Amino acid sequence: MPSQVRVAGVVAALSVTSDLTRGHPPGEAMRAALVATELARRSGLSPARQSEVYYSTLLRFAGCAATSHEAAANFGGDDVALRATGDLTDTGRPLEAIRFLTGLVQGTDKLRMLASMPRVPGLVAEAARADCEVGAGLVGLLGLPSAVSESVLCAFERYDGKGAPSGRSGADLPEPARFAAVGFTAVMFDAVGGADQAAEVVGRWSGRALDPAIAQLFLADAGELLTLSRADDAWSAVVAAEPAPHRYFDHDGQLDDVLAGFGDAADLKSPYFQGHARGVAGLMRAAAAQVDGVDPVTAYRAGLVHDLGRVAIPTGIWEKPGPLSPDEWELVRLHPYHSGRILARSPELEPLAGAVSRHHERMDGSGYPMGVKAGELDPVARLLAAAEAWHTFGEPRPHRPALPPDEAARRLSELPLDRDAVRAVLAAADGPKPSLPALPVDLTERELEVLQLLAAGLTKKQIAERLFISASTVHTHTVHIYGKCEVSTRAALAMFAMRHGLAATP
CATH class of the missing domain: 1.10.3210.10 (Hypothetical protein af1432)
Known part of the structure; x- marks a missing residue:
């Protein structure tokens, strides 16, 4: 039977995982998708191609946890900070890249980091390939078009060819990946320094990390586009922005x-x-x-x-x-x-x-x-x-x-x-039998809970609400508890609970 669950809503929520992986504000991927999709619409792309931009942006960094162990081992232990800082760095500029890498460590570790510089491009290319392959695998599970998979595989490529893992450049980069890159750059720097800084960096990175035509389209109306991305409820806004026809899970x-x-x-x-x-x-x-x-x-x-x-x-x-x-x-x-x-x-x-x-x-x-x-x-x-x-x-x-x-x-x-x-x-699990501490009488787990709440002074109605069961079920449990504990009043039950270490704060 076909599912009535929209793909966009699930993917938008799960995109927060990639935001957290990269040390960025939760919701960043959704905000980037709002900008990138609107840019695709303004550039005259068909709804089908707009949809490819939309999902390529939401899923751009979906596989980024794949090389967390290697990133931590090679660059100081904090893979989250590594990504958060690296994303804001123009690594195509050697001096900026060196400042970024040496800033990850302290003291004499800076010298060791400098000595390891010749290895860095290979490590980056290997990590980018692994992260992107994992992300593309998730795209496949969602049944999205091949253009989305290809774009996710190019998440770390740059317009000038100085990216990873393959050094693809210019029009050889998938169209959705180029829109996604502008969308992320805009919202990242908007979060860091506001609209002016976002526009300044998009302009500075134009022709380097970013497609200049798409960058100029953003700069022509940066304020309005960034306002669009700052929706109070990013999830609702990005689900509403999915280009038609909407996608649903097959089952x-x-x-x-x-x-x-x-x-x-x-x-x-x-x-x-x-x-x-x-x-x-x-x-x-x-x-x-x-x-x-x-x-x-x-x-x-x-x-x-x-x-x-x-x-x-x-x-x-x-x-x-x-x-x-x-x-x-x-x-x-x-x-x-x-x-x-x-x-x-x-x-x-x-x-x-x-x-x-x-x-x-x-x-x-x-x-x-x-x-x-x-x-x-x-x-x-x-x-x-x-x-x-x-x-x-x-x-x-x-x-x-x-x-x-x-x-x-x-x-x-x-x-x-x-x-x-x-x-x-x-x-x-076909595991050993549990060696649970013995109870003084043959109470079920639910009876033990009800006993503790009764002894703490809660009414049957309050217990029913607390345990999400009916009042009649609480009454039945109470009768069994009183009988097993051989008491007839709440006060005596409270004494029983304290004597056997069963008392609990409500």
Whole structure:
């Protein structure tokens, strides 16, 4: 059955991943697409060619996480800062390129950077080829025209032929790539220094990095074009700007493939992460059938995209073998938030955002980024937290090897996670049985939650609202709890909870 999900809305939201990878403001790719597409319209391109410009701009840097490990290893550890600064540099000017590279390091490392200069062009060409090939692969999953793939493959080429990986120049560069280059240059420098600086740089880069004809078209009405790009809601503006006819996913399976592709691309952030998203997604789909209130499709998709936000954190932090500094740890704590905000921009992906942004939260409020407790964690978030933790334990990290299943299961059981979610994940993984702390009576996980909220003084109506269940279901649980705990009043139940270490703050 044909999907009713528009490609533009999903791609626009996911384009924020490439903004974060490059250390640029979220929404930059959307703003660039607004400028580039309008320039294509004003230049008289047909709607079909305008569409190629539109998608080439949104997806121009979609594969840029591919060489994060290499960028960090070769240029000082912070691949995010490397890209953010490099994008604002005219690397076709040798002195400007040298200042850029030596500015990435401190002290005697500057001498080592200068000594490595002869290697830099080869490293840049190799990285550009890899990033562009990954981006073109994502274009293929979307079923977009070959002109878009060809343009993404030329994301780092320049009009004057001094780009990478192939040194293509002038009219040999795909038309959509030339429009995208002007669009990005304009909005990048508008964000840094306003409209005057944007116009100055577009003029200065005209004939060098940029097609002079397209640059002049922009300069003829730079103010209006930049105002267009500053829409309060960039996502809505860029979806509305898609040239007709609008594109839709062929079927739900294609959307899954695209989400998997973007998850894979984010996992390229570090060799330690490769295969993580698909592994977690597979666990989610298998475990969903064993947990009430979890839709397998939603669970699977949440697993595919739960770690998109990792790209915003420098790879040197992810690959640090020793303890993180407080500032580094603070950056790491933000990656679930970034993942959730990427997805929340699109109505089709927004249902995944809540669980994804909370996949490092814990039942007792000890998780991150928000420190929310059990009552604010829906079943998908709880399952995702358990699946992500189990899969991570089984993967090597800079500070430890992959844990054997028995040790991983022991550690998983010790975390303050939903007990039913832990059981479901270990069953789905064919792992060892969990060694969960024993409860004083035979309570289910849901009964334990209701007990804690009753003991904390919440009414049945409040508990129903907190746990997203009906009041009659709360009443049924209450009857069972009182019977199992052999009490008949809330006060006695609160004493029972405190005596056995089950009390929790509502």
